[in-house]
Amino acid sequence: MSQPQIILLKEGTDTSQGKGQLLSNINACTAVVDTVKTTLGPRGMDKLMVDGQGQVTISNDGATIMKLLDIVHPAAKTLVDIARSQDAEVGDGTTSVVLLAGELLKEVKGYIEEGVSPHVIIRGYRQAARLSINKIKELAIKISKDDKEEFYGLLSKCAATAMSSKLIYSQKEFFTKMVVDAVLSLDQDSLNERLIGIKRVPGGAMQESLLVKGVAFKKTFSYAGFEQQPKAFKNPKVLCLNVELELKAEKDNAEVRVEQVSDYQAIVDAEWQIIFQKLEAIVASGAQVVLSKLPIGDLATQYFADRNIFCAGRVAKDDMDRVIQAVGGSVQTTCSDLRDEFLGTCDSFEERQIGGERYNLFEGCPQAKTCTLVLRGGAEQFIAEVERSLHDAIMIVRRAIKNNLVVAGGGATEMEISKYLRVHSRTIEGKQQLIVGAFAKALEVIPRQLCDNAGFDATDLLNRLRMKHAQPGGTWFGIDVNNETIADNFEAFVWEPALVKTNAIAAATEAACLILSVDETIKNKQSEQPGAGMPRGGMPGRGRGVPRR
Numbered sequence: 001m002s003q004p005q006i007i008l009l010k011e012g013t014d015t016s017q018g019k020g021q022l023l024s025n026i027n028a029c030t031a032v033v034d035t036v037k038t039t040l041g042p043r044g045m046d047k048l049m050v051d052g053q054g055q056v057t058i059s060n061d062g063a064t065i066m067k068l069l070d071i072v073h074p075a076a077k078t079l080v081d082i083a084r085s086q087d088a089e090v091g092d093g094t095t096s097v098v099l100l101a102g103e104l105l106k107e108v109k110g111y112i113e114e115g116v117s118p119h120v121i122i123r124g125y126r127q128a129a130r131l132s133i134n135k136i137k138e139l140a141i142k143i144s145k146d147d148k149e150e151f152y153g154l155l156s157k158c159a160a161t162a163m164s165s166k167l168i169y170s171q172k173e174f175f176t177k178m179v180v181d182a183v184l185s186l187d188q189d190s191l192n193e194r195l196i197g198i199k200r201v202p203g204g205a206m207q208e209s210l211l212v213k214g215v216a217f218k219k220t221f222s223y224a225g226f227e228q229q230p231k232a233f234k235n236p237k238v239l240c241l242n243v244e245l246e247l248k249a250e251k252d253n254a255e256v257r258v259e260q261v262s263d264y265q266a267i268v269d270a271e272w273q274i275i276f277q278k279l280e281a282i283v284a285s286g287a288q289v290v291l292s293k294l295p296i297g298d299l300a301t302q303y304f305a306d307r308n309i310f311c312a313g314r315v316a317k318d319d320m321d322r323v324i325q326a327v328g329g330s331v332q333t334t335c336s337d338l339r340d341e342f343l344g345t346c347d348s349f350e351e352r353q354i355g356g357e358r359y360n361l362f363e364g365c366p367q368a369k370t371c372t373l374v375l376r377g378g379a380e381q382f383i384a385e386v387e388r389s390l391h392d393a394i395m396i397v398r399r400a401i402k403n404n405l406v407v408a409g410g411g412a413t414e415m416e417i418s419k420y421l422r423v424h425s426r427t428i429e430g431k432q433q434l435i436v437g438a439f440a441k442a443l444e445v446i447p448r449q450l451c452d453n454a455g456f457d458a459t460d461l462l463n464r465l466r467m468k469h470a471q472p473g474g475t476w477f478g479i480d481v482n483n484e485t486i487a488d489n490f491e492a493f494v495w496e497p498a499l500v501k502t503n504a505i506a507a508a509t510e511a512a513c514l515i516l517s518v519d520e521t522i523k524n525k526q527s528e529q530p531g532a533g534m535p536r537g538g539m540p541g542r543g544r545g546v547p548r549r
């Protein structure tokens with residue numbers, strides 16, 4: 001092994017230090033931002049991405065696009081990370097956060113060129129971010145949960161705003177209701193969005209999607225005898241197992257060496273005896289629907305069919321977890337002690353045809369802390385994007401329930417904060433005044449981009465917005481994308497949880513400061529062997545993959 005070598009240059013990497021490196025990093029980030037910026041807002045466009053394997057993804061979601069861009073520039077990768085963290089923290093505002101970070105960098109490019117120290121800029125930006133976040137918290141409007149109907153309406157509005165740039169917006173009434181009902185059906189204390197199952201069934205129209213207040217999963221692999229089992233029950237007892245109900249001999253990889261034929265017979269008999277004991281115990285428990293994470297073979301299937309019991313083996317873990325949440329009871333790992341309290345129940349169980357597939361549906365569940373969205377649509381890519389869009393909306397509704405502070409969207413909040421910072425900056429001495437001013441200017445990128453994407457005259461509308469925000473009562477004025485004008489977006493019900501904005505500002509500032517504090521890129525050639533370490537594009541497993549399930 002030779003001495004560790006530090007190599008500064010690699011093809012395409014800037015070899016400069018200090019100012020040159022900073023400017024090159026800023027340029028790289030700007031290039032990335034330019035790719036995603038056209039997706040922002042209700043009039044944003046979608047991106048179609050094809051990966052190395054020829055897999056096609058169509059998306060409007062910032063985090064998904066950033067992830068698939070496969071960015072190799074080390075500084076620009078930071079932007080991928082903030083999109084991902086915004087996605088994990090709040091679930092929406094992923095394009096905005098990238099755009100904001102890029103704009104913060106662009107605004108100070110001139111100062112860097114003039115030789116202003118990055119530390120001055122970083123200090124100014126951090127201060128401005130702190131001021132903005134406090135101001136947003138002050139401005140945000142608290143919504144009351146007391147009036148159920150009003151609260152429902154409010155959640156629908158937040159969901160509609162999150163969906164407004166997505167494919168599903170054309171069906172927004174349908175989908176907002178679906179999303180809000182889904183979130184409200186969860187346990188309101190924990191609001192665990194993982195208990196909202198999403199199943200994709202290609203075919204049909206998007207309006208044929210349905211919300212099952214309970215659990216639905218695709219019929220599992222079944223053996224002979226399954227056809228004779230009953231497929232619908234009222235108030236069935238449901239038993240969930242983690243037990244294999246299959247003769248070992250049915251598996252072809254079993255190997256037993258015996259000397260005599262009688263020994264062999266003894267083994268087979270023992271095998272049968274064990275499985276019959278289990279089956280008898282299950283029947284004695286009174287269960288009518290038997291689910292197992294492990295296989296249920298043809299002997300057991302036939303046995304259950306003869307006794308009017310429904311069974312399904314190889315149920316996926318997350319489906320099983322949701323069944324337990326919905327019907328009650330608990331997963332049993334043995335059949336030796338099947339007490340009544342281990343079994344769950346629901347109003348109805350049914351195996352039903354949805355599209356080209358058979359589905360098992362558990363409805364009217366007493367615990368009802370879970371639900372399932374069954375999504376329909378023409379193409380697989382299309383349903384995948386519907387799922388991502390619903391995910392954003394679900395996260396937003398969840399946020400709105402959790403901390404019920406909302407602000408107006410459409411650039412209204414950004415303009416108000418921008419004004420506030422500009423006014424405040426006049427009280428600051430020295431260079432910091434310019435930096436806080438630059439931050440204020442950068443915030444305007446959101447309304448400007450909303451205009452650009454809609455084909456409006458951004459200069460004119462932004463001027464009018466600045467004027468409005470300078471007057472009392474203009475706080476919530478933002479872009480009205482439907483009428484090419486400005487409007488009070490709070491009254492127009494373009495609402496977003498305040499958390500989307502505060503988190504976006506905090507994350508974008510951090511990313512910008514991080515990039516500004518780097519003045520040299522050093523590559524260690526030895527850790528750059530192909531195949532070694534992480535795949536390009538960052539950590540595996542986190543955030544929204546495509547496909548997600």
Ligand code: ADP
Pocket residue numbers: 039040041042044060061062092093094095096097161162164165408409410411446450479480481494496
């Ligand atoms: P992100 O990934 O950042 O959420 P979106 O494409 O969802 O990006 O766009 C969000 C932006 O669009 C927000 O600034 C939001 O306020 C704005 N927006 C959403 N709906 C409307 C609307 N009906 N009118 C004006 N602006 C809207």
Ligand code: MG
Pocket residue numbers: 092093094161162163165392
């Ligand atoms: Mg959004």
